[in-house]
Amino acid sequence: VARGGVDDIIGVLQARDVVQALIEGRPLDLAALARPAPVLPDVIDAVDALSALRDASIPMALVHDEYGHFEGIVTPSDVLAAIAGAFRSDVDDHDDPPAVERDDGSWLIAGALPVDELAHRLGMPLAQERDYETVAGLALDKLRHLPQTGERFRIGDWQFEIVDMDGRKIDKLLISRVSDGPMVLP
Structure with a gap:
């Protein structure tokens, strides 16, 4: 909940608190x-x-940059995924292999x-300092x-094409080795 914009956040609503107020017939403030x-x-x-989240009354924290601007939220699940990587239950792979x-x-x-697995398979160097962990994150970077199906980009000798979007999620990419000629955009 914010006043006027995300840089003036009041707090976080929990669905159970809203439902409780509605059940009790209280005005929805x-x-x-x-x-x-x-x-x-x-x-x-x-x-x-993780320590801050453990001590919080709600399982969520607000992230702000050095200027005090709201950047997003973080949950215990986000932190755990950053430490341990994605859990199999969080990956929607429908039994498809992740790389063919x-x-x-x-x-x-x-x-x-x-x-990192993609870079290993393709022999493609990656920057050590990066803000993404998945191939979809690389594409967004x-x-x-947010791309549309058919958009392409190039990294070195490799052309990446977005071949399937699942809503706002980059689901599948086709990656092909290309010659030194210029890349033609769709």
Whole structure:
């Protein structure tokens, strides 16, 4: 719940508090129902974030940058995934293998595939300092917007094409080795 914009957040609503107010017939005052959430700097390490979340009255923290601008939220699940990686139960792979090499040497890759695994398979170097862990994150980092099916980008000798979107999630990419010629965008 915020006043006017995300830089003036009052707190976080929990569905059970809203439902309880409705059952009791109380007026729905969102500001009064909002619970305060801890505010964490965007540079906090995972252990300190987990400690702050453990002590919070709600399982969520607000993340702000050095200028006090709201950057997003973090939950215990987010922190655990950052430490331990994605859990199998969180990956929607429908029994499809995450990486399939095709006869022509191209790869059909799940967006949820860890980017380190992709780099190993393709022999592609990656920056050590990066803000993503999956191939979908790599695509978002390169494109700088939510792509549409058919969009392409290039990294070195590899062309990446978004071949399947599942709503706003990059589900599948086709990755092909290309010659040194210029890449043609759709």
